[in-house]
Amino acid sequence: MATDHWITLKLDAETGIETIRAHFTGHAYDPHWHDSYLIGITEQGVQQFNCRRQLHNSLPGQAFMLEPGEVHDGNAPAPDGFTYSMLYLQPHWLDAQMRALFEDAPAHCLPGFSHTLACEPALVQHIARAFAALHHQDLRIVRHAALDDLLETLSRTLHWRAPGPEPLRLPSVAIKAREYLHAHVEQDIGLDDLAGATGVDRFRLSRAFKAAYGLAPHAYLVQLRLSLARKLLRQGLTPADVAAALGFADQSHLGRWFRRAYGLSPARYRSHCTNLPDR
Incomplete structure (x- = not known):
């Protein structure tokens, strides 16, 4: 950047x-x-x-x-x-x-x-x-x-x-994979896990998912975690606690992804939203 x-x-x-x-x-x-x-x-x-x-x-x-x-x-x-x-x-x-x-x-x-x-x-x-x-x-x-x-x-x-289920045009394999990612967001999920949950091979799964949601499954999982990280940081949790809660390897790992998506560090985002210092 x-x-x-x-x-x-x-x-x-x-x-x-x-x-x-x-x-x-x-x-x-x-x-x-x-x-x-x-x-x-x-x-x-x-x-x-x-x-x-x-x-x-x-x-x-x-x-x-x-x-x-x-x-x-x-x-x-x-x-x-x-x-x-x-x-x-x-x-x-x-x-x-x-x-x-x-x-x-x-x-x-x-x-x-x-x-x-x-x-x-x-x-x-x-x-x-x-x-x-x-x-x-x-x-x-x-x-x-x-x-x-x-x-x-x-x-x-x-x-x-009107709110409701996923559009019918989206393949069921992509919908199932997305639901699995949301249900296991904090876990160390592999493509084999997603493939087993959806009943297709990894390559067909990845193609269908990216076509449906614009991101590969691994990128979607990272963005899902980052979206949840913003909420937790606004609630006052420290970056270290957020990283642990959402399955990031450590605070530095969360920070690298957070800056790539939002242009600032988790600690800075938290301080602006809560007026609390990082500890």
């Missing part, structure tokens, strides 16, 4: 929203996903990333929006890099807010984004205002107003999708 980068991160205790402002040059981060909705703007440069099987170039004046679980990476194709501001919205918070603000929201559905990039000046403006209000801890009433304006603007972009 290029060393010419910086990251500032804040956690809003009231809403659980993380705000991140960062600058990267060269390779920014490896393919990964989040459990949150990602809503942000590119302030400077070109932010290039793969998502939804497409290569996207986010430019200043555009908003980018990703749903929970969507695999994406990050790269700066120009030598001066890119700078972005982003909000991480917890799904339960976004769902509750949208239903409270809009009575016509359908029951038993989840918000979704029709497009990854949007050239909508009003949306970009409200993302910037909400980010500034939360990141700089403005008055509560100012934060609430900024978020309400953002949610109202987002409502024109959102669609509603």
